[in-house]
Amino acid sequence: MSGGWNTIESDAGVFTYLIEKLGVKDVQFDELITLEPDELRQLGDIYGVIFLFKYPTGEKPSDVPKDGTFDHDAANDIFFAAQTIQNACGTQAILSVLLNKDGEVDIGNELRGFKTFSSEFPPDLRGETLSNSDLIREVHNSFARSSPFIDETTRAATEDDDVYHFIAYTSINSTLYELDGLQPAPINHGPCTVSEFPEKIIPVLQRRIARYPATEIRFNLLACVRDPRIRARELGDQEKLEEEEHKRTEWLWENALRRHNFVGFVGELLKGVVRDKLAQGEGAYEKWIEEAKGRTRRRAQQGQ
Incomplete structure (x- = not known):
């Protein structure tokens, strides 16, 4: 059994450099401030979104999801892994998008090898394989905040804790899927081509947020997109290129601060x-x- 997993922040810079350390090329994460299709479209080629929300403690699994329908057949046809370990859901949501975009995205040799190795496994065994991947766990933990007081790899969440959870949404085979490792199967939200994704994903997210009291505002949404520096170079947009390079520099500095024990x-x-x-x-x-x-x-x- 490999070591434990620390929590990581829902942050565009953390997610971007995490996937780059895993070998993924030409992909970036950007935070979305509003639930508007136009904001998504402005980001260019979109591979999916990662949604962070407060997990309702005490909620029991159901045979019928609150929105959409379980697609048990798809659980074996696409990359879907059960979440089998605490704190791994951020990286698992990222991989749920990227490993289903292999072909559109260069996911690198390590992740491609992991996907090939686990492709014939059922979701629960895929989850165990992911949780026991030394490479993925070490990269994940390298982006955790330094804490000299709490060992999060051994501490279990209690009912008094605010527990947050990451899930992924992406278009696969012209279908909008919700990929949540705590659910028994992928959740089908209806027909959705890649080009329709910005319009189709927004009402799904709005319905999920509407389940919470109006006072609950602790949500975060990150879009997984093609590195915008590529398009800026193609168009000769020097201003956009400089803006993105400056963003990367700030992310490097922020990530260094996260890892430092003060x-x-x-x-x-x-x-x-x-x-x-x-x-x-x-x-x-x-x-x-x-x-x-x-x-x-x-x-x-x-x-x-």
């Missing part, structure tokens, strides 16, 4: 502050502590 830095910073207060003379350190206690008490009183 506990040591904060500890050294506090030591420096204490040394400075002690060097100011007798009583300066004690005065600083008392002032801090006073500010804390005032904030507590204001919050009551």
Whole structure:
């Protein structure tokens, strides 16, 4: 049994560089701010979307989905894997899109080999194979936030936790599928060509969001698209190319910060502050502590 999986953020930069480390070429993720077909179309060639939402704890599996219909035959004809391990759903949703776009997308030798190896397996065994892939797990974990206090690979979620879940939507064989490893089969949402995807996916997402109270706003939607830098170069759009290159630079910096453990830095910073207060003379350190206690008490009183 391989090691555990950490949680990763629903972030375009995280997802983009994760798939590149897995060997996927010329694919990018972009965050969608509105549920508008035009916003999707403006992104160019779209391979699918990844949707993040708060998972309703205590919800029991059903023989009939709340929207669409289960397609058990498709579970063996397309790449669909059951989710068999905690925290892997982000990467599993990504692969649910990309491994069903092999031919349209260069998924690289490693993922192509994984797909070929697992293609004859049933969904539950595919899920086990994915969960036990050292390569996929190590790349996934390399994009997790550094946490010196909690080992998420061994900690199980409890009923008190807010649990979030990733699922994928994509057009396969002119059908709109919802691919959720916690469901028994792919969910068929009706006919949908690749060109129709921007129009067909929006009402499906709207119906899912409508199941939640109006106060629930914690959703995130990422589109899996052809690297927009390619089109910018083809069109000679230097402004767009520079914009995308700047975005990539920012993503690299943000990903580096995610992986860095700042506990040591904060500890050294506090030591420096204490040394400075002690060097100011007798009583300066004690005065600083008392002032801090006073500010804390005032904030507590204001919050009551």
